[in-house]
Amino acid sequence: MSNTDDAVTDEIMEIFSEEVAEVLVLMDENLADWKQNPENDKALKEVRRAFHTLKGSGRMVQAFDLGELAWAVESLLNSVIEGSQKPIHAIFELLADVRPVIPKLLSAFESGSSASDVGVPLHDFIQRAEDIPHERGPVYDPQTGQETSDAPMDDANDRAVQTAELDLLAVRVNQFDDQLVKLKAQLSGLTGELAIAQKLQQSSPKRQEVEAVKRQADSLGREINDLKYFVKNSTEQTQQQIQDVQQQTQKNVSEKLGDLDKYRDRMMGEMDKRLEKHTQDMNVVALKGAFAAFSLSALMIIVLVMG
Numbered sequence: 518m519s520n521t522d523d524a525v526t527d528e529i530m531e532i533f534s535e536e537v538a539e540v541l542v543l544m545d546e547n548l549a550d551w552k553q554n555p556e557n558d559k560a561l562k563e564v565r566r567a568f569h570t571l572k573g574s575g576r577m578v579q580a581f582d583l584g585e586l587a588w589a590v591e592s593l594l595n596s597v598i599e600g601s602q603k604p605i606h607a608i609f610e611l612l613a614d615v616r617p618v619i620p621k622l623l624s625a626f627e628s629g630s631s632a633s634d635v636g637v638p639l640h641d642f643i644q645r646a647e648d649i650p651h652e653r654g655p656v657y658d659p660q661t662g663q664e665t666s667d668a669p670m671d672d673a674n675d676r677a678v679q680t681a682e683l684d685l686l687a688v689r690v691n692q693f694d695d696q697l698v699k700l701k702a703q704l705s706g707l708t709g710e711l712a713i714a715q716k717l718q719q720s721s722p723k724r725q726e727v728e729a730v731k732r733q734a735d736s737l738g739r740e741i742n743d744l745k746y747f748v749k750n751s752t753e754q755t756q757q758q759i760q761d762v763q764q765q766t767q768k769n770v771s772e773k774l775g776d777l778d779k780y781r782d783r784m785m786g787e788m789d790k791r792l793e794k795h796t797q798d799m800n801v802v803a804l805k806g807a808f809a810a811f812s813l814s815a816l817m818i819i820v821l822v823m824g
Contacts, residue, residue, distance in 0.1 A: 530627065533578045537623050540567045541616075548612060555604040564612070565594040571619070581732055582632045582639055583622040588740070589646035590615060596650055607649050615642060 547563035554560070568591040575584030590612070596602035618637050625635045632639035 529578055533574055533580070534623065534627070536574055537571065537583075537619065540570050541619060543567050544616070548616070551604075552609055558598070561594065561598060561604075565591055565598060568594065576733055576736065578626075579733070580622070580626040581736070582637075583619065583626060585736065586615065586618070586622065586639060586642055588736075589643040592743070593646045593649055602650050605649070607645075611642070611645050611649065618642065 544564055544567040547560040547567070550560035551557050551564055568587045571587035572584050572591055575581065575587060593602070593608065593611075597604055597608065602608075621635045621637050622632060622639075624630075625632060625637070
């Protein structure tokens with residue numbers, strides 16, 4: 518153990534090493550399942566949970582290199598779970614490259630070495646994880662093991678997708694409140710951890726321990742900022758989606774009202790035609806009656822005259 522990590526006991530180190538070994542077994546099993554079927558959400562969540570465990574445990578024992586790498590990968594997998602990122606081939610490539618690096622970072626931590634000392638380009642891996650969400654890469658095809666581009670959609674398919682998205686929006690709006698509550702709870706927890714870390718930084722008599730706590734506080738501060746940005750961005754997106762739904766609904770209502778107006782005008786026209794025809798028929802009957810009465814009167818006069 519290095520002087521930097523002399524606050525970590527041998528017992529904690531042993532527990533941490535065993536936990537990393539167990540996490541790697543879990544990761545290997547579920548990563549293979551997810552790669553075989555990118556639609557397997559359960560396997561994806563287990564892989565994400567493995568990196569979440571490495572992040573939390575790594576920070577707890579001050580294995581910051583391992584913790585920072587795990588955090589970067591966990592954030593990327595969170596975006597896949599949320600649906601904002603597709604399981605493109607670059608993600609599986611990154612996971613394949615990161616997997617053998619984890620034992621090296623553990624060994625470096627145990628010996629008091631850095632990532633560069635064991636030949637691990639830590640910042641390159643973290644940068645790759647952060648850059649993937651900005652890529653529009655091909656989707657991994659488990660049948661061929663190759664990359665496949667998304668098929669272009671025609672106008673009809675595009676409209677169908679937009680309709681489906683509008684149908685799902687109502688559900689997403691209802692779920693957003695629950696997600697927001699959870700995010701606020703996480704933010705509150707991180708704020709508490711940051712306060713503890715800052716207090717430890719102020720009270721620690723050892724410079725090396727102060728530096729370690731400072732790094733942890735900075736890391737927690739970045740995560741809090743990420744969560745704040747996510748909450749703000751999610752709120753803006755949801756408000757825009759609600760506005761789009763309202764506009765679409767207003768458009769649909771206007772179209773329906775226009776159809777009703779046309780139907781009303783058509784029915785009124787039919788009624789006017791029928792009323793006009795009925796009036797004409799009544800006039801003909803009245804004329805026939807008058808003519809019959811006139812003919813009878815004339816006949817009676819002729820009879821009287823001749824008689």
